[in-house]
Amino acid sequence: MTQRLAVVSGGIGGIGTQICRRLAEAGHRVVATDLGGDPERVDAFLDGLAGLPVAFEPGDVGDADDCERLIADIGTRHRPVDVLVNAAGITRDARLVKMERAQWDDVLRINLDAVFHLCRAVVPGMSERGFGRIVNISSVNAQTGQFGQTNYAAAKAGMHGFTMSLAREVARHGVTVNCVAPGYVDTDMTRAMRSDIRDQIVAAIPVGRVGSPDDIARVVSFLCEQDAGYITGALLPVNGGMFMSF
Ligand code: CAA
Numbered sequence: 001m002t003q004r005l006a007v008v009s010g011g012i013g014g015i016g017t018q019i020c021r022r023l024a025e026a027g028h029r030v031v032a033t034d035l036g037g038d039p040e041r042v043d044a045f046l047d048g049l050a051g052l053p054v055a056f057e058p059g060d061v062g063d064a065d066d067c068e069r070l071i072a073d074i075g076t077r078h079r080p081v082d083v084l085v086n087a088a089g090i091t092r093d094a095r096l097v098k099m100e101r102a103q104w105d106d107v108l109r110i111n112l113d114a115v116f117h118l119c120r121a122v123v124p125g126m127s128e129r130g131f132g133r134i135v136n137i138s139s140v141n142a143q144t145g146q147f148g149q150t151n152y153a154a155a156k157a158g159m160h161g162f163t164m165s166l167a168r169e170v171a172r173h174g175v176t177v178n179c180v181a182p183g184y185v186d187t188d189m190t191r192a193m194r195s196d197i198r199d200q201i202v203a204a205i206p207v208g209r210v211g212s213p214d215d216i217a218r219v220v221s222f223l224c225e226q227d228a229g230y231i232t233g234a235l236l237p238v239n240g241g242m243f244m245s246f
Contacts, residue, residue: 004131005079006030006224007071009061009118010088012045014187015137018213019085022221024052028083031074033059061088062109067117081122083133083224086115086159091189093148104151111155115162119177123170132175133224136163137216140183140239156181160235167233176232178223183239185211206241 006023010016011032024030036042036058046056055078059070074081090110092103115136126132141149142156160179167177184190184201190210191198202210219238222228237243 002226004028004082004133004224005074006083006085006133007074007081007118007122008032008085008087009059009114010034010086010137012041012056013087013089014189015182015185015213015216016085016087017045017048018217019087019220020054021049021052022214022217023083023085023224024049024054026221026225028053028224029078030054031057031078033057033061033070034088035060061114061118062106064113064117067114068121071118071121075125080125080129082126082129082131083135084118084122085135085137085220085224086118087137088114089137089139089189091149091152091192093152093193095148096150099151107151108155108158111152112158112162115159119162119166123166123175126175127170127173130174131226132170132173133228134163134166134175134177135220135223136177136179137220138179138181138235140181140237140243143181143237143245144243163235164233171232174229176223176229178231178233179235180216180219180223181235181237181239182216183211183237183242185213185216187213204242205239209240211238211240 006028012034020030020032060066136159138156138159141153145153163177163179
C-alpha cells in the first residue's frame with residue numbers, strides 16, 4: 001500500500017490527537033500541526049503516540065502566510081500532502097448582544113478562514129497528483145444552531161457550503177472533500193462549558209452519553225481511505241442521535 005502523508009490541523013487537541021492516532025494506525029504518515037507555544041503539551045502529545053509515524057510541525061492556521069509556509073515546509077521535510085483534516089477549532093460562546101467583535105473574528109478566522117487557507121495550499125498539488133482526501137470537522141451546532149454560538153455555528157455552517165463547492169471543483173481530480181459533524185464529544189472544549197448546561201444537553205442525547213474522540217476519528221479515517229473515493233461533498237453526522245435528518 002502507498003504510504004500517504006496526512007496533515008491534521010488542531011492535531012494536538014482532543015479530537016485531533018485521536019485522528020492522528022487512527023490515521024497512523026491505518027498506515028498514513030501523519031503530521032500534526034497546532035500552535036507550538038507550549039513545548040510540554042507538544043511533548044506529551046508525541047509521547048502519547050510514541051511508536052507511531054506521527055510528527056509535529058507548529059503553525060498558526062489563522063494566518064494565511066503561515067499556512068502557505070507550513071504546507072511548503074511539510075512538502076520539503078516530509079513529502080507532499082495527500083490527506084488534510086481540518087480539525088482546528090475554538091469556541092468563544094456568548095449571546096449575540098454580548099458578543100465582542102473579537103469573539104466573532106477569532107472564531108471565523110480559526111474555524112473557517114483556516115480551512116480556506118490550508119485547502120488553498122494543498123489542493124493544487126493533490127489535483128496534479130490525482131489523489132486527495134480532505135475532511136473538515138464541523139459540528140452538530142451548525143445544523144441546529146445553539147444558544148450562545150452565532151459565531152461558531154456560522155463558521156461551521158460556512159464550512160458545509162465550502163465543502164460542497166470545493167468537492168465539485170476537484171471531484172474529477174481524484175480529490176474528495178467531506179465534513180464530519182460531531183455532536184458533544186468529551187474534550188476540553190465541552191468540559192469548559194457550565195456543567196449544568198452541559199448536563200442538560202447530554203441528558204437529551206438519544207445514545208445517552210457524550211461522544212468519545214474515537215467515535216469521530218474512526219469516521220474520519222474511513223473517509224480518508226483510498227476506497228472511499230465515491231463519497232464526496234457529504235456531511236457525516238456523528239452525534240449520538242442528537243440531530244437526525246435526511
Ligand atoms: N437556552 C435558553 N436560555 C438560556 C440558555 C440556553 N441554552 N443559556 C442561558 N440562557 C438564558 C438564561 O436563563 C438567562 O435568562 P434570564 O436573563 O431570563 O434569566 C440568560 O439567558 C442569561 O444570559 P447570559 O448572556 O448572561 O448567558 P450566560 O452567560 O449565563 O450563558 C452561554 C451564555 C455561556 C452562551 C450559555 O448559554 C451556554 O453555555 N450555551 C451553550 C453553548 C454551547 O453549547 N457550547 C458548546 C461548546 S462545545 C462545542 O461547541 C463543540 C461542538 O461542536 C458541539
